[in-house]
Amino acid sequence: MATIQGVAELAGVSTATVSRALAGKSTVSAATRQKVEDAARELGYVASATASSLASGRTRNVGFVLPVLGSWYYGSVLKGANRALADAGYDITLYHLEDTDRHPERRKRLFAEFLQRKRVDAFIAVSVELTDAELARIHDLRKPMVGVGGPLPGVTTLSLDDVAVASLATSHLTSLGHRRIGFVGGEEGDNLDFQLPRHRREGYEAALAEAGIEPDPRLLAVADFTIQGGYEATKQLLGDPRAHPTAIFAISDETAIGAILAARDLGIRVPDDLSVIGIDGHELGEFFELTTVDQHPVEQGRLAAQALLAELRPDKAATPIAVDLPYELKVRRSTAVPPARQRD
Incomplete structure (x- = not known):
């Protein structure tokens, strides 16, 4: 079985450099990262998600909050976002808010417990209008967030007019x-x-x-x-x-x-x-x-994921923006x- 030590030997670098390169750290040069990736590919090495998370403080996971699961529109937005996030090495955890009018405790629990378990690096919320208290909880977590569908104070938002x-x-x-x-x-x-x-x-x-x-x-x-x-x-x-x-x-x-x-x-x-x-x-x-x-919902998902990935960059300054979504x-x-x- 391929190991990180084997990748390090083949690439001619330390195991710490292998870890940083495969985690996408900006401190690793492009040439070194390429050598490490080539060595990992040749040996069939895949970094342990758990180990990477412990080393980097990142879960490589994005929370995706939807009001409805069975809708074609929401499924299309999710598809577009998933493609872009998967290409960048991220998984998605789905959070569902359907029927919270009749069961408000479900929504309360989502923001009071689930989103604070630190299992995700960031959030995308689609057509979910958050209360001031819910937004405050998100901001307290100090995790990037992108909204699709309407204005959210202090959050990068992609909106359709x-x-x-x-x-x-x-x-x-x-x-x-x-x-x-x-x-x-x-x-x-x-x-x-x-x-x-x-x-x-x-x-x-x-x-x-x-x-x-x-x-x-x-x-x-x-x-x-x-x-x-x-x-x-x-x-x-x-x-x-x-x-x-x-x-x-x-x-x-x-x-x-x-x-x-x-x-x-x-x-x-x-x-x-x-x-x-x-x-x-x-x-x-x-x-x-x-x-x-x-309204190009698959493209909406891709744009949301791109905006979130930009905010996840280590050198990114947190400056929320409003983006108008295209339609034809x-x-x-x-x-x-x-x-x-x-x-x-």
């Missing part, structure tokens, strides 16, 4: 000539941090106002971020003879896919009779030919000009 994204989606519909545009989305009281449903509705209403369209409460349908939620809400909206929308802006791609399926079940053709647009960039979007505003309109076949008989 949900008002602008929703406005872009709705403006795409108004530019095609639609004036009866339904909104299928969540209520302000939904269990989502950073008030995402409210911000996306604000963007929808702002785009209507810019087009000179008065919002109609009959065109609002409450749905969650799932296909089933979008299906049920859209079926109710399209079944209301007072509503008769020519287009629907759905709060997420999964909600939009549910809207398309509901329209088909009612014999309403998309996009001939009804245009549908969502937000996300879901992998099923191409199959359903869904027009969407792609992707036009497919689910949107078109409204039928002539339905235009105002």
